[in-house]
Amino acid sequence: RKEVEQDPGPFNVPEGATVAFNCTYSNSASQSFFWYRQDCRKEPKLLMSVYSSGNEDGRFTAQLNRASQYISLLIRDSKLSDSATYLCVAGRTGRRALTFGSGTRLQVQP
């Protein structure tokens, strides 16, 4: 079983739609969580951190449920430019680097 699991998609949605991605992690020692965005053939870029209290950045909302070891990302009013792969990421304080999920691909259609 992978340490961070995501639905690979693709999620095909029309412009303006709301779409949600889910992710689960298996290592209870994970303490920090992130969503990264990766465009085709490009490097991953940090989209947002995820906090237990939930956090919002414009059209993007991230939630963390530690009890269920579950992370979500909600995108409202989807834009064509949101088309990308969204990587769910978990980290542990200390030497261990980030653990990435395999990504969820989003395709926003006109």
Added chain:
Amino acid sequence: EAEVAQSPRYKITEKSQAVAFWCDPISGHATLYWYRQILGQGPELLVQFQDESVVDDSQLPKDRFSAERLKGVDSTLKIQPAELGDSAMYLCASSFPGTQETQYFGPGTRLLVL
């Protein structure tokens, strides 16, 4: 805006040949990571440096892969000999001390082994 630099951007080689990738992290970033990303998967850590010291190379195939960061700044990742299964994107990332999880990635080196 400061960026992580990597070269080459693309590399095509034949199996059994040696290849080397270079990374220059953002100035002041003490922690440097090398990841490998196979198509359709997320990046997986190969090696992590804190300054010039290796702090995690548990996933590095040491029979063929080596990494160094001699002066604690730029780093080189080498594969010798390359195998067909090494075809992937090799990503370098760096972060500030104390904020290891906030990593900034370079553009990557795309390797194709024929």
